[in-house]
Amino acid sequence: MVNILENNSILSIQKVDHCYDKQDTNKLSVSNLNLVINSGEFVSIIGPSGCGKTTILNLIAGLLSPISGEISIFGFTPKDFRTKKSIGMVFQSPAILPWLTVFQNLLLPLQINPVPSKNSQQQGIVENILSRIQMEPYSDFYPHQLSGGMKQRVGIGMALVFDPKILLLDEPLGSLDEITRGHMRYDLIENLRSKNKTIIMVTHSIEDAVVMSDQIIVLSKNPATVLTQIPVKFSVNRTKDLEYRTEFISLVNQVKKYLSVSTNDF
Amino acid sequence: MIFKMLYKFLNIIFSGKLKPFAFKIVPPLFLIILILLIWEIIVRSLGIPDYVVPTWQQVISELYMKPMFFIEHSLITLMEAFSGFILGMIFSIFLAAVMVHNNLLERSIYPIALMLKVTPIIAIAPLIVIWLGFGYSPKIFITFLITFFPILINALTGFKDVDNNKYRFFQILNASKFEIFLKLRFFTAIPYLFSAFKISIPLSVIGAVVGEWFTGNSGLGSIILVSNNELQTSTLFASILLLSLIGCLLTVCTNLLEKKVVFWRYNIFID
Structure with a gap:
C-alpha cells in the first residue's frame, strides 16, 4: 500500500463510503469521509443520533470494510493493523464478562493472544494495569460487585493490556450517571492523554468532547460526512475548573450550534 | 391443646433464624396436609372402594x-x-x-x-x-x-x-x-x-x-x-x-x- 500519510499523521481516511446493504449501495451509512488524525491526538467525533459514528469506529478497527475509498493506519490497512494488537476499544457498556473476576477479565486478552507466553509475565502485565486503573483492591471481585464507574475502568484496562497505539472509545461514559461521568472524564484524561496515545472517541456529550479532546469532528446527519473540525486549544493538563471558564462555555456553544445545524438538516 | 401446641410451634419457626426457611417450607407443607385430609374425608365418607381410590x-x-x-x-x-x-x-x-x-x-x-x-x-x-x-x-x-x-x-x-x-x-x-x-x-x-x-x-x-x-x-x-x-x-x-x-x-x-x-x-x- 502506498503511504499516503503526512509527517505526523498516523491515520488517514480518504473518500470512504460504506453501506450495510451490499445489494443496495444507494443507502450509504458513511459518504465521502475524509479525515487525517495526528499521532498523540485526542479526537472526538460528535453528530446526530444514528448518523454513523460507531460505523466510523468499526471501519477504523477493521471490523467493517468500506465499499470505496481507503483507510490507512501507519501505512497498513485496518485489518492488518488490528492483527498487530495495536488497536484497543472501549464500549459504552464495558465488554467485561460477568462470569470472570476483574483479574481474569484483564487476563483474557493475554489468553487469546498469549504474548508473552509465560504466566508470570502475563500476571505482571495484569497487575500493572490494575494499578493503572486503580482497581488493585477489587482484583478478585466479579462485575456484579462493582459500580458502573469501576466496570468502565475495567473495560478501559482490558483495552490497554497490549498498550495499543490507537484507542477507540465508543461512548465510554454514556452509561454513567452525571456525577460519575464528571469524575471519569478526568480519570480518562489522566489515564490516557498523558500516555501519548492516539484516541478517537465517539460521544453524544458536547461537554465530554470539549473537556477531553484536541479536536472535535462534527458529523452531518446520515450518511455521515465531516461537517466541520473544531480545534480545542486548552492546556494538556485539564482540571474541573476548566468547565467554569468562558472559553469552555463558548466552545460548548459553538459545537452546539454546528450540531443543531447538522440535526435540523434532517 | 393441639391448636395451642401448633400455635407455639409456628411462633418458634416463624421467628429468628428459621424465618426464611419457614416461609418457604410451611405453606406448601400445610397445603399437602390439607389435600391429604380432603382425600381421606372423600374416600371414607363416599365409601369409595380401595381398587378405585385407596386411602x-x-x-x-x-x-x-x-x-x-x-x-x-x-x-x-x-x-x-x-x-x-x-x-x-x-x-x-x-x-x-x-x-x-x-x-x-x-x-x-x-x-x-x-x-x-x-x-x-x-x-x-x-x-x-x-x-x-x-x-x-x-x-x-x-x-x-x-x-x-x-x-x-x-x-x-x-x-x-x-x-x-x-x-x-x-x-x-x-x-x-x-x-x-x-x-x-x-x-x-x-x-x-x-x-x-x-x-x-x-x-x-x-x-x-x-x-x-x-x-x-x-x-x-x-x-x-x-x-x-x-x-x-x-x-x-x-x-x-x-x-x-x-x-x-x-x-x-x-x-x-x-x-x-x-x-x-x-x-x-x-x-
Whole structure:
C-alpha cells in the first residue's frame, strides 16, 4: 500500500463510503469521509443520533470494510493493523464478562493472544494495569460487585493490556450517571492523554468532547460526512475548573450550534 | 391443646433464624396436609372402594411394606431418565454449536428436529422397541428423543444471543471462532441451557415411563402397567408418587446447580 500519510499523521481516511446493504449501495451509512488524525491526538467525533459514528469506529478497527475509498493506519490497512494488537476499544457498556473476576477479565486478552507466553509475565502485565486503573483492591471481585464507574475502568484496562497505539472509545461514559461521568472524564484524561496515545472517541456529550479532546469532528446527519473540525486549544493538563471558564462555555456553544445545524438538516 | 401446641410451634419457626426457611417450607407443607385430609374425608365418607381410590395410608403402607422393590424400580427409571437426558444434552449442545456456525446446516437440520418434536413420542415408541430390543437402550433412546429438542432450541438461542460489544471486543483481539465459542458463546448460553434443563428433566421422566410401558420388564412405568391390569391401585398410586418425587428431586437439583453455576444472575448490583 502506498503511504499516503503526512509527517505526523498516523491515520488517514480518504473518500470512504460504506453501506450495510451490499445489494443496495444507494443507502450509504458513511459518504465521502475524509479525515487525517495526528499521532498523540485526542479526537472526538460528535453528530446526530444514528448518523454513523460507531460505523466510523468499526471501519477504523477493521471490523467493517468500506465499499470505496481507503483507510490507512501507519501505512497498513485496518485489518492488518488490528492483527498487530495495536488497536484497543472501549464500549459504552464495558465488554467485561460477568462470569470472570476483574483479574481474569484483564487476563483474557493475554489468553487469546498469549504474548508473552509465560504466566508470570502475563500476571505482571495484569497487575500493572490494575494499578493503572486503580482497581488493585477489587482484583478478585466479579462485575456484579462493582459500580458502573469501576466496570468502565475495567473495560478501559482490558483495552490497554497490549498498550495499543490507537484507542477507540465508543461512548465510554454514556452509561454513567452525571456525577460519575464528571469524575471519569478526568480519570480518562489522566489515564490516557498523558500516555501519548492516539484516541478517537465517539460521544453524544458536547461537554465530554470539549473537556477531553484536541479536536472535535462534527458529523452531518446520515450518511455521515465531516461537517466541520473544531480545534480545542486548552492546556494538556485539564482540571474541573476548566468547565467554569468562558472559553469552555463558548466552545460548548459553538459545537452546539454546528450540531443543531447538522440535526435540523434532517 | 393441639391448636395451642401448633400455635407455639409456628411462633418458634416463624421467628429468628428459621424465618426464611419457614416461609418457604410451611405453606406448601400445610397445603399437602390439607389435600391429604380432603382425600381421606372423600374416600371414607363416599365409601369409595380401595381398587378405585385407596386411602393415603394404604399408599404409604404399600411403600413401607416393599421398600426394596420400589427403590430398585425407582433407581432403574431414574437411571434411564438421567442417561437419556445426558445423551440428549450432549447431542443438542454439540448440534447447536455446529448450527450456530453454519447457516445452511441450521436451515437443514431445524425442520427435521421440529418434525421429531411434533411427532407424538408414543407413536414412535413401538418402532424404537422393534429396532433396539427390550433392554435399556430403547428406553434411553426414547428419553433422548423427548429431551433433546428443548435443549437444542435454547442452546442455539443462547449461542446466538451474544452481546454485540463483547463480540466486537473479541474481534478486536483477533480471537478465532473457536475461542469466541469457548470463552463467550458457551458461557452466554449457560442460563438458556438451565432454562431448557428445567423443561427437559420432567420430560425425561415421561420418556423413561413411556419406554417402560412398551418394554415392560422393569422400572416404575412397568409397575404402573402391571398394577393397573391387576387393579392394585395402591401400588399404582405409590409408583405415581415416586415418579413425582423423582421429577421434583431432579428439578430441585437443577435449580440448586443453576444458582451455583450462573451466580452472576442471582446477585444484586451494588450500583
